[in-house]
Amino acid sequence: MARVSGKQDVEQDLARLGLSIRAQRKALGMTQEALADAAGVDRAHMGKIERGERNVTLLNLARIAGALQLRPSEMLAAAGL
């Protein structure tokens, strides 16, 4: 039987994704507010995603990736996921 991700794994995944989003955003010289607006994501929610505090949905993942000029799969791969 395949291993099911535990709560801790998932928290780590979200933290990694948040750090990767932040790094990519800074590489593009964008502020967090500019990224939130470009992605159509609420600014407070964007901050929580970057801090790994929110279980991001595919909808928002696709929006954020698009605003960072990445494919969703590339964004996850950049985060080591």
Add this chain to the structure above:
Amino acid sequence: MARVSGKQDVEQDLARLGLSIRAQRKALGMTQEALADAAGVDRAHMGKIERGERNVTLLNLARIAGALQLRPSEMLAAAGL
């Protein structure tokens, strides 16, 4: 300004992901129920994800990918995302 995904794009993304999950599951000879159980996802919810009717979260994406022996980024790439 980067293009923000519209509702229709997202519905298409979810549909593609669902079809890809189903194809990968069948390639492994798993039933939908077995996949749901292995991933720790509610069976009814799993059916909706495969039909592209649910905005899947990274938590569930990682669980389903793990049960399909894929990395989350690989699962999205296989769906063309």
